[in-house]
Amino acid sequence: MQHRVTFAAFAIVLACTASAAAASRVYSNGRGILFEHDGTVRQLTRSRHDRDPALSPGGTVVVYTRQGDSRDNEWCTNAPRPDELREVNIDGTGDKLLLSGRKGGPQQQLCDFAGKQFSSDGRRLYFLTPGWATSGALHIYDMRTGEERFLLPANGLLVLSFCPNAYKDDLVIQSHRYFVFGGSYDWYWLYDPTGKKELGPLGEFDSPDAVVKEAREDWCHP
Numbered sequence: 001m002q003h004r005v006t007f008a009a010f011a012i013v014l015a016c017t018a019s020a021a022a023a024s025r026v027y028s029n030g031r032g033i034l035f036e037h038d039g040t041v042r043q044l045t046r047s048r049h050d051r052d053p054a055l056s057p058g059g060t061v062v063v064y065t066r067q068g069d070s071r072d073n074e075w076c077t078n079a080p081r082p083d084e085l086r087e088v089n090i091d092g093t094g095d096k097l098l099l100s101g102r103k104g105g106p107q108q109q110l111c112d113f114a115g116k117q118f119s120s121d122g123r124r125l126y127f128l129t130p131g132w133a134t135s136g137a138l139h140i141y142d143m144r145t146g147e148e149r150f151l152l153p154a155n156g157l158l159v160l161s162f163c164p165n166a167y168k169d170d171l172v173i174q175s176h177r178y179f180v181f182g183g184s185y186d187w188y189w190l191y192d193p194t195g196k197k198e199l200g201p202l203g204e205f206d207s208p209d210a211v212v213k214e215a216r217e218d219w220c221h222p
Helices: 208-219
Strands: 024-028 033-037 040-043 050-055 061-066 084-089 096-100 114-118 124-129 136-142 148-154 156-159 171-178 184-191 198-203
Touching (some): 033 061, 050 114, 114 156, 124 156, 148 171, 156 208
Antiparallel strands (some): 024 033, 033 040, 050 061, 061 084, 084 096, 114 124, 124 136, 171 184, 184 198
């Protein structure tokens, strides 16, 4: 059975990595998506179903989830109204649909669109969806071509878009794996930006914030 999992949320996010967005933030107040810049707040959307926004590195657009009617189910669905991944400009114009949720197997189904994070150039958008009983699924969306694809099983994600060194845009993935002679563990692993090449284990951390702290203080030194 496919279950929704609780994804590791990196609270110290990385919306402020680009200088253009340094004094900006986006958030949901239960009545829509809001954009705040230098103390001025602008309402971008006005639906109570809108949540989990992420600001692009250039600070020009916001992606967010519009919740559908499938929130209490254990799997993603097509009907009657699926979750949506949407985009809106920071002036509130251009609100448009990027992806609609769909049912399917662990690698094909789409809903939630959780933990959204951009690559440093804003072209690649990564997000998590439900997948397996013990793991979610990491997907990537190309903001230029509109193409979406599954990358790998994951319960947590950190895009190293803020790294100035060789690890820039690499992916820190929390993965549920199994020991040879029984038992399981949830370590973090480093992948290249495509998600195809595993670069090595990073180990176990107490919290997502601890991962971000380690990345900023150690892994991402110039």
